[in-house]
Amino acid sequence: xxxxxxxxxxxNAALLSQFQTKDLQTLSLxxxxxxxxxxxxxxxxxxxxxxxxxxxxxxxxxxxxxxxENNLVGKIVKVSSYLSKADLxxxxxxxxxxxxxxxxxxxxxxxxxxxxxxxxxxxxxxxxKEDLVLTKGDIQSDGRGIPPDxxxxxxxxxxxxxxxIFQRAEVKSLVNFTKQSIVFIVVGSK
Numbered sequence: 001x002x003x004x005x006x007x008x009x010x011x012n013a014a015l016l017s018q019f020q021t022k023d024l025q026t027l028s029l030x031x032x033x034x035x036x037x038x039x040x041x042x043x044x045x046x047x048x049x050x051x052x053x054x055x056x057x058x059x060x061x062x063x064x065x066x067x068x069e070n071n072l073v074g075k076i077v078k079v080s081s082y083l084s085k086a087d088l089x090x091x092x093x094x095x096x097x098x099x100x101x102x103x104x105x106x107x108x109x110x111x112x113x114x115x116x117x118x119x120x121x122x123x124x125x126x127x128x129k130e131d132l133v134l135t136k137g138d139i140q141s142d143g144r145g146i147p148p149d150x151x152x153x154x155x156x157x158x159x160x161x162x163x164x165i166f167q168r169a170e171v172k173s174l175v176n177f178t179k180q181s182i183v184f185i186v187v188g189s190k
Contacts, residue, residue, distance in 0.1 A: 011182055027147060029067070029184040030054055035083070040178070046114050047177045048091045050074065054185060055082045063144045065186040071175045072135055072150040073183050084185070088177055089152060090114055097136035098152050102126050105136060108152055108171065116153060118169040123160065125167070131155045133171050147186060 011031075036051030054060050056079050064076040066086045075094060078085040087094050087110075094110040098118060104125035106118045118133055133155060137148030153173040160167040 028187045030058060030060065030187050031182060032066075032084075032185050033182055034180060042178065046090070047088060048112070049077075049085055049087045050177075050180075050183065052076075052084045052086055052183065052185065053082070055080050055084050057081050059187050060084045060185055061144055061187075063140065065146050065150070066183050067150060067186060068175055068180065068183050070149075070151055071173070072146065072152055073175060073177070073180075075146065076185065086183075086185075089173060090116055090177070096138055096146055098133050099136045100125075100127050100131045100133055100155070102128075102131065104131075106166075106169075108133065111170075114172060114177070116171040116173070118155065118171050119166065121167050121169065123162070123165060123167050127155060127158055127167065127169055129155050129157060133169075144187075 032052040032054040034050045035053045037047040040047040066073040074086040074088040077087045091110040098108040099105045104121050104127045106121035109117045111117050133152040135150040138146040153171040156170045156172050158169045
């Protein structure tokens, strides 16, 4: 009974925090419990994907975004009737367009563990350590995909070689994926 009470407290806190996030109030959000993290070994590896307790019966589709507050967590890659699999933004199979607050545009690529790379940023763009990286937006005509202006993470380091066309940055998510028990699936824009 105490375990159930603590679980309910955590879920209520997550729901309250999520629905107080002003930037996402126009989106249809579906709360979902994390019921699995294949290949995750605490203290040794970080999660690369989550198994969520919502699926096709809940209107979840491949390509839907997974968020926590105003942070992008991942993208739905597989759906069954009652479960879905979300690859996290740090997963090497994930890539999407992103931007910095300064207007630099590039491609985020998961680099494994808890890292991402902001790649293909023109050398002329001004990107710096500690800059926030946001989603550029990749909404499809059916309203599904990655909404714009979600937080991807913060730049940890910048690799700028004057003879190259592009510069690159290492990005770290602001979300500690190992500590999460509930996330929210964006099931289409309103």
